[in-house]
Amino acid sequence: MKLPEPVSRTFTGLIADIENGQIKIPQFQREFVWDINKSAKLMDSIVKGYPIGTFIFWKTNERLRAVRNLGDSDLPEPDEGDFIDYVLDGQQRLTSLFATLKGLKIERNGKVDNYDEVYINLDADEDDEIVIIDKENYDQSALIRLTDLLYGPLSILFGFNEKYHSKLQEYKTRIEAYSYSIILIRDAELDVATEIFTRINEGGKALTVFEIMVAKTFDAKKNFDLAEKYDALIENLSSINYETISDATVLQTVSILLEKECTRKTILKLDKKKFIEIWDNAVDAIEKAAEYFKGYYRIPVSQLLPYNSLIIPFSYFFYHHKDKPTGIKQKYLQDFFWRVSLATRYSSGVEGKIAQDIKRIDKILNEELPYYDWTIDYSVNKLEQSGWFSTGSSWIKSLLCIYAYQQPKSFNDDSIVNISNDWLKQANSKNYHHFFPKAFLEKKIDWEHKQFWINHILNITIVDDFLNKREIAAKAPSIYMKKFNSQNTEIKSTMKTHLIGDLDKFGIWEDDYGKFLKQRAKLLNKEISKRIIPQEADNLSEELEYLEQQIDNS
Incomplete structure (x- = not known):
């Protein structure tokens, strides 16, 4: 990158470069928000010769997604291969200038600002406002439209009283000769240009990788607009309740498919042509991964996924394996x-860990069992001691996925409980039911760390909102389950869908919370064990289980 270069342009050059597409506003810039009053004040400063600040342009032959029109003015694309000046700082001022000097109509929030209604007050002194937008209370014969001053025929100018002729010429000359200060950045990479933009706009929101990649990958000829493509993907995923997959996850997926790395640096250096070429296949792989989570693992909604990032290695699998996995691949993937x-593996350092895990997916694709160098512990003791119910915890989400796999049914009529992204966001959702109600346990138990045990994942079941509010409330399990026992002839099979077995052995009729927690932990442990292929790293879990069995048998 060359050192920033100070340059200047006059009114004629600046407007011409915008009109022919030489100067562009990248799409990651915010919308034009200055109102016509502020724009008039800016023009007033120019007429008086005041400085209006420096513009910063990035000169490059890259093609970014950029603003295509300003108000009723379409901005053309420059010729292929030509350099473009992208505005990194000064968008609001530059847009104001262009709108005012061209007399554009700009619609915002249902209101139209007509920038052709900006006037020069020829009676004004230098200390007064020379540029105005409100004609009332002024001598109409002393007002001239700014656009008429600049582009109008001589007949308009000569139509004014002769005493104004010198001012007309003076103001026209000031505007046309005004020197706009510009800092030009040449030969910079996109990530450098966006870093400059971010630092300039330090008080605002920093650009995301997605916003940068939207600009970088835009291709009008190929009709590729990443923002629109992502929206279309999310719309498709919403049909299976997987619409919460983030744009960052999608970018990381594409990067993994292309480079087997997904750091910010890697993503920003992805080749535009390769990115566009792989997009459709990447989308197909992402959709297959989501469908697999929903179908085979019975994770009904994306909000329940322990990590959004799990989409990435599974999409990699489906990119290389077009069909659903069966046999050994299915077991190894699970x-x-x-x-x-x-193991809450993706809670930190996710980019590096995913790059490592792609090698494991390669082994699974070759029907080889990967080696795992981390320990997982799902012993009964672990389930009991690490059970604080928080929907922001990947560990808890993992256990909720086990619950959801059972396809929980309603206690009173055995109907399938609806699970949606909308109500799985908060731990206090009415659809998360404390089987031993909180109000009941507050009076029932006097344990150390009481709130931890009351608000425990082993005490959570997924039920209908109606059932939670009206049928259960703060009643003891022995009371409300007695009612459901008489209403629902399939109550035993219903309770199994909540990982609750024989009601007698679970301490339900005695309202024995301690027994309930222990028995449910055992069932949950058994369910997890079905999904794990034991490895050496799991010895800790096996030893804990062995000790617990010995204690239970004694």
């Missing part, structure tokens, strides 16, 4: 999913 989830 083992991988639960090892990542239960």
Whole structure:
């Protein structure tokens, strides 16, 4: 990158460069927000010869997604191969200038600002406002439209009283000769240009990688607009309730497919042509991964995924394996999913860990069992001691996925409970039911760390909102379950869908919370064990289980 170069342009050059597409506003800039009053004040400063600040342009032959029109003025694309000056700083001022000097109509929030209604007051002194937008209370014979001053025929100018002729010429000359200060940045990479933009706009919101990549990958000829493509993907995923997959996850997926790395630096250096070429296949792989989570693992909604990032290695798998996995691949993939989830692997350093895990997916594709160098512990003791219910915890989400896999049914009529992204966001959702109600346990138990045990994942079941509010409330399990026992002839099979077995053995009729927690932990442990292929790293879990069995048998 060359050192920033100070340059200047006059009114004629600046407007001409905008009109022919030489100067562009990249799409990651915010919308034009200055109102016509502020724009008039800016023009007033120019007429008086005041400085209006420096513009910063990035000169490059890259083609970014940019603003295509300003108000009723379409901005053309420059010729292929030509350099473009992208505005990094000064968008609001530059847009104001262009709108005012060209007399544009700009619609915002249902209101139209007509920039052709900006006037020069020829009676004004230098200390007064020379540029105005409100004609009332002024001598109409002393007002001239700014656009008429600049582009109008001589007949308009000579139509004014002779005493104004010198001012007309003076103001026209000032505007046309005004020197706009510009800092030009040449030969900079996109990530450098966006870093400059971010630092300039330090008080605002920093650009995301997605916003940068939207600009970088835009291709009008190929009709590729990443923002629109992502929206279309999310619309498709919403049909299966997987619409919460983030734009960052999608970018990381594409990067993994192309480079087997997904750091910010790697993503920003992705080749535009390759990115566009792989997009459709990447989308197909992402959709297959989501459908697999929903179908085979029975994770009904994306909000329940322990990590959004799990989409990435599974999309990599489906990119290289077009069909659903069967046999050994299916078992190895399932083992991988639960090892990542239960070990809370992607809670930190996710980019590096995903790059490592892609090598494991390669082994699974070759029907080889990967080696895992981290320990997972899902022992009964672990389930009991690490059970604080928080929907922001990947560990808890993993356990909720086990619950959801059972396809929980309503206690009173055995109907399937609806699960949606909307109500899975908060731990206090009415659809998360404390089987031993909180109000009941507040009076029932006097344990150390009481709130931890009351608000425990082993005490959570997924039920209908109606059932939670009206049928259960703060009643003891022995009371409300007695009612459901008489209403629902399939109550035993219903309770199994909540990982609650024989009601007698679970301490339900005695309202024995301690027994309930222990028995449910055992069932949950058993369910997890079905999904894991034991490895050496799991010895800790096996030893804990062995000790617990010995204690239970004694």
